[in-house]
Amino acid sequence: MPLYKKISALSYLAIFYLLIGLFLRIILLFNPITQSSFTTIEILKIFSLGCLSDFFVFVVASFFLWLYLIFISNSKYNKPYGYIIFGLLLTMLAYISFGNTILDEYGGALPKIGIIFIATKTFFFGLFLFLPQYRERFRLWMFSFVLFLYVLLLLQNGISEYFFWNEFGVKYNFIAVNYLIYTNEVIGNIMESYPIIPIFSVLFAAVGTLTFYLVKYTKNYLQHIPNFKQKIKLSAVYLILFVVSLWAIPTLSKTENSINIFANELQSNGIYKFYQAFMKSELDYFKFYKTLPKEEANSHLQRLIPGSNENTFLRTIGSDSTETKKNVVLITIESLSADFMKRYGNDKNLTPFLDSLANKSLEFTNIYAVGNRTVRGLEAVTLCLPPTAGESVVKRKDNQNKFTTASIFKKKGYKVNYLYGGDAFFDNMESFFGGNGYNIIDKKTFQPQEISFANVWGVCDEDMAKKAIQTMNADAKTGKPFFSHWMTVSNHRPFTYPANKIDIPNDAKSREGGVKYTDYALKQFFEMAKKQPWFKNTIFVIVADHCASSAGKIELPLDKYRIPAFIYDPSQNKPKQFNTVMSQIDIMPTVFGLLHFDYQSKFYGQDVMKTTYQPRAFIATYQDLGLIKDNVLTILSPKQKVKQFNILLKPDLNIPNEYQTHYEEIELQTPNIKSEKEAISYYQTASLLLKNKKYNNVN
Structure with missing residues (x-):
């Protein structure tokens, strides 16, 4: 049998994928949402370069099929x-x-x-x-199943691209990536929006029929399995094509340079667009969200944040008292929802130490996390900026030399550290913190004898607590004040920790165990810290990075964003509560206010203790951007959608008013224009600052 016939499975699938791409482009070209006319050159590029791009993408996507075929052997x-x-x-x-x-x-x-x-x-x-006598039959079944999967995935992708275009007028972007992250919610939405049973019935019937004929014309591969030399030749050809494809795919994407956005999108390959969205992690606010004229948005923002400059947003923050250069230890606690603490109604005694420490602190009882991932919490306390559409700035390529809390501390002469029990390479933390002036202390800096327990996320919080004390002692000896930001890890799946530390077994792998062990480790940290000479000249900031879960009845359920936060100053014996609504991004500007810092600021976060503070909070997913203000929740979503809800308390008589977390959210039938414009102004201007690289550090 000629060698080329032995790759018939790959070649037929390639033709099938190219035909899907061709028909899809024709259908999308005449789709009502494609409101554009095209030049002859644009039409030629859409179909010629688009087809070429599809071919190279298929070569890469067929890697696992090639691997399967090449290992078929007797x-x-x-x-x-x-x-x-x-x-x-x-x-x-x-x-x-x-x-x-x-x-x-x-x-x-x-x-x-x-x-x-x-x-x-x-x-x-x-x-x-x-059972060698049944080997050929088993192999045919498996061969058929593998081809069935490829046909199903290729056809399903084509259908998905059509529906995505029908919804957004583009090929895949970060919203598609977001759909994978929120699988349960998305599947529920699809089930309610489309006739799923008829669609999938037709889909599986079509896939079954296509697979039948594909197997019929390609099963000769099983009857005449290539020998070793033939496999080497086939592999050499495939690998050359594979390498060429890795170069050709991004090169062809650069030819998508028409001023006609629809032409660029139609020319592009959906699978590669999905890959780009996943890697780039951004969603263009100005393309997908409702906007205001730039001048109007700036005008609203200047009213909301007095002193802001519409071009650079730089403003002067002054104090009428002498600066106090105390050490600052910021502890962001993994997944610590407010309702894990006793004061918010939890009766399982999971946070006895944190509850006791909050009683001695300046406590913020009505604070909301900006997002539902650790990187969002880190972004909030470091950049003090509202969450923007797409992935956190921490995970973006352009994440360095930003205006951060560290930049303020460094100008004040502080030593600045980021402490993390895992590998800071994870979630791009190393790039973000290292590129913004932090000295990083992570698992790589530990000696073997310093690790008593570790899991896949890193060393346990007790080990990190000891390392933190060592680091702070060394910094204190330099004579300079220090700022140390410690991100805990133990309250994270798999929720494993050292044995015999708390009354929940270490092999239970329960969320409650993770919470209680972290509370225990923090107690050990403070007991060690109290013995250090720098302790009374230090303020400790404790805040959760996000809640343990985020799913709810609406896009942004308030109770899933409520977190605990407080500032403990050992030199002060005046506990105090701040019960007004505030955001995670306000924590560090409030700390700077307590230290009476004079500084130049770009922060959207504000010192909540000042009389000029206007209460509001930001909460978001990757694509839904929310503003809580005046008992109204405004949610901005792609396709220029805006939803608004009245926030009504659902009181629990066993919990004090300041610790109530549950609200009924009733959708407004008449829009609150003031709240809508304020939400747009916050998110639009923040997105523009990042896009134009104007949220960079001021040297």
């Missing part, structure tokens, strides 16, 4: 190799089933997925090995 079942491979598979299965693997460290469904995958591989290898 010789691997010969003695003794077949028995050796089968023995290795059984050993691997036993290890991941009964041993303590990295999959177990992470927890969740991952260990089960790993076991199912290896068990399936072992089972089928055993069938092929011990």
Whole structure:
């Protein structure tokens, strides 16, 4: 059989994918949402360069199919190799089933997925090995199943691209990435919005029919499996195409340079656009959200944040008292929802130490996290900026040399550290904090003897507490004040921690155990800190990064964003409560106010203790941007959508008023124009500052 016929499975699938791309472009070109005319050159680029881009994307996407085909062999079942491979598979299965693997460290469904995958591989290898008389039949079934999956995914992607275009008028962007993150909510929305059963019935019937004919014309590969030399030749050709494709795909994307946005989108490949959105992590506010004229948005912002400059947003923050250069320790606690604490109604005694410390502090009882990921919380306390559409600035490429809390401290002569028990490479933290002037202390800086317990997320919070004390002692000896930002890790799946520390077993892997152990570790930290000479000249800022969950009946359920926050100053014996609504981005500007700092600021966050503070809070997902103000929640969403809700308290008589977290959110039938314009002004101007690189550090 000619060598080229042995790649018929790949070639037929490639033709199928190219036809999908061709028909999709024709359909989208005449879609009512494509409100544009096209020049002859644009039409030629859409179909020629678009088709070429599709081909190269398919080459990369077919990698796993090539890998599957190239490993089809009869010789691997010969003695003794077949028995050796089968023995290795059984050993691997036993290890991941009964041993303590990295999959177990992470927890969740991952260990089960790993076991199912290896068990399936072992089972089928055993069938092929011990039942050679059925090998051809089993192989045909598996071959058919693999092709079925590829046909299904390619056709499903085409349908998804059509519906996405129908919704947004573009190929995939960060909203599509967001859909993968919020799977449950998205599936529910799809089920309610489209006739899913008829669509999927037709889809599976079409896929089944196409697979039948595809198998019919390509099963000769199984009947004449290439020998070793032929596989080398085929692999060489494929790998050359693969390497060329890795260069060609981004090169072709640069030709999407028409002033006609629809032409660029139609020329592009949806799968590569999805990859770009995933890597870029941004969503263009001005393309997808409701906006105001620039002058009007700036005018609103100057009223909301007095002293702001419409071009650079730089303003002077003054104090009428002498600066106090105390040390500052900021502790952001992983996933500490307000309702884990006793004062907010929890009766499980999960945070005895934090509850006791809050009683001695300046406590902010009505504060909201800006988002539902750690990087959003880190962004909030570091940039003091409202959350912008897409991924956090922490995870973006342009995340360095920003105007941060560290830049203020460094100008005041402080030593600045970021402490994290895991590897700061995760979630781009190393790039963000290192690129903004922080000295990073993470797991890589630990000696083996300094680690008593660790899991996949890093060293336990107790070990990090000891490291933090060592770091602060060293900084104190320099004679300079220090600012240390510590991000905890233990209250995170898999919720494992050292044994015999708290009354919840360390192998329970429960959220409650993670919360209580972190509380215990923080108690150990403060007990060590009290013995240090710098303790009474230090203020401690404790705030959660986000809540433990974010799902609710509406896009932004308020109770899923309520977090605890307080500032403890050992030199002060006057506990105080601040019960007015505020945002996570206000924490550090308030600290600067307590220290009586004079400084130049670009922060949207404000000192809430000042009389000029206007109460409001920001809460968001990756695409829904919310503003809480005057008992109204305004939500800005893609496609220029705006929703508003009246916020009505649902009182719990067993909880003091200042700790009530549950509200009924009733959608407004008549829009509150004032709140809507204020929400747009905040998010539009913040997005513009980042886009134009005007939120950079001031040297």
